[in-house]
Amino acid sequence: MILEIAGLTKRFGGITAVDDMHLSVAPGEVHAVVGPNGSGKTTLFNLISGAVPATSGQISFEGRRIEALPPHKRAQLGITRTFQNIKLFADLNVLENVLVGQHAISNTGIGSLVRWWGAKERAQREQAMDLLRAFGLHDIASRQAGELAYGPKRLVEIARAVASSPRLLLLDEPTSGMNARESEEMVVAIRKAADRRMTVLIIEHHLPVVKDLAERVTVLNFGKKISEGTPAAVFEDPAVVEAYLGGTTDE
Ligand SMILES: Nc1ncnc2c1ncn2[C@@H]1O[C@H](COP(=O)(O)OP(=O)(O)O)[C@@H](O)[C@H]1O
Ligand SMILES: [Mg+2]
Known part of the structure; x- marks a missing residue:
């Protein structure tokens, strides 16, 4: 695995933006992260790039623990991000x-x-x-x-x-x-x-794009992973359907 995340948690005051996250990404994979607005997707990226420090948990990149490294050190290791803006x-x-x-x-x-x-x-x-x-x-x-x-x-x-x-x-x-x-x-x-x-990790609201691009999908809701798998499997998962029918997405 190129990226392994275990027990990763980020709290902002009373809000738990990312809650005990576990995630493994294989080299060369395109892995989508989806979920309703406010479900912790951008915070997860900020934790991986080092833009915000984790409250607890581990992030390993190419076998090396990085959660304590500053953002520029992670960039030197080959982690590059783009922004919503x-x-x-x-x-x-x-x-x-x-x-x-x-x-x-x-x-x-x-x-x-x-x-x-x-x-x-x-x-x-x-x-x-x-x-x-x-x-x-x-x-x-x-x-x-x-x-x-x-x-x-x-x-x-x-x-x-x-x-x-x-x-x-x-x-x-x-x-x-x-x-x-x-x-x-x-x-x-x-x-x-x-x-x-x-290896590409992509946050994407448009489900056709996710189906086109991603080999695996992780679905977040309220900071927790509620489903993971192939696009076909994930979007038929009742837990995912329910989270999306909750009405807080852009879809
Ligand atoms: N810097 C921050 N300070 C306080 N709360 C934040 C901060 N960043 C994100 N949050 C909160 O964390 C939660 C998850 O936000 P975010 O990761 O941006 O979700 P998403 O990208 O899935 O829409 C939201 O409740 C958001 O308000
Ligand atoms: Mg976001």
């Missing part, structure tokens, strides 16, 4: 955003970085263009990221994350706010990312 370099163009991702820079000045590759690294540029082609973004490689429409912006964000060649990619609602065609493009792009042998 887009975070792009608005003044850089699409290609440059992906190149920044390749270098997975943190504190380096962006300007000097861009000059550096400009002088030096044609191969990296070619790799980045290949990635843009895979994501259907090559036609807008020179457009400024800040000027793009919402759907392409999200695709650039995912492309940038994939460019850093993470071992584990955490995608928080990548298709939120997208129309059907954009969602389909996103599915194709994520599948290509998974083909690069990265």
Whole structure:
């Protein structure tokens, strides 16, 4: 297993956002996390990336305990995440955003970085263009990221994350706010990312996307795992049907 979570709990004051979670993810798997709003999905990702500390429990990544490591150490180990809200370099163009991702820079000045590759690294540029082609973004490689429409912006964000060649990619609602065609493009792009042998954990509200993409699904409700298995099995599980008919989802 690339990721093993045992007894993981996160409390915010009186709220138990993640409650005694157990989860195992195999290398190369696309694993979806679904559940009603407020069920603890984003908090689970925050615990894995280190954005919030766990109240208790264990997280092992490639056999190594990481729950006490700061976020940048986990990033160095190959854990990359995207956010519910887009975070792009608005003044850089699409290609440059992906190149920044390749270098997975943190504190380096962006300007000097861009000059550096400009002088030096044609191969990296070619790799980045290949990635843009895979994501259907090559036609807008020179457009400024800040000027793009919402759907392409999200695709650039995912492309940038994939460019850093993470071992584990955490995608928080990548298709939120997208129309059907954009969602389909996103599915194709994520599948290509998974083909690069990265492990993908994806929070996703749209069940057709989950069925298309995920080999396994974990369903949360009130911070607890209520079901896990293949998409077909999970969405027929009476406990899942009941949680969804509870009426708190976006579906
Ligand atoms: N930083 C925080 N401080 C306090 N409460 C939080 C914080 N983050 C999340 N929560 C609470 O934890 C619960 C789970 O939230 P979240 O993980 O965002 O759910 P989901 O992503 O499934 O919609 C919610 O009740 C939410 O209000
Ligand atoms: Mg969320």
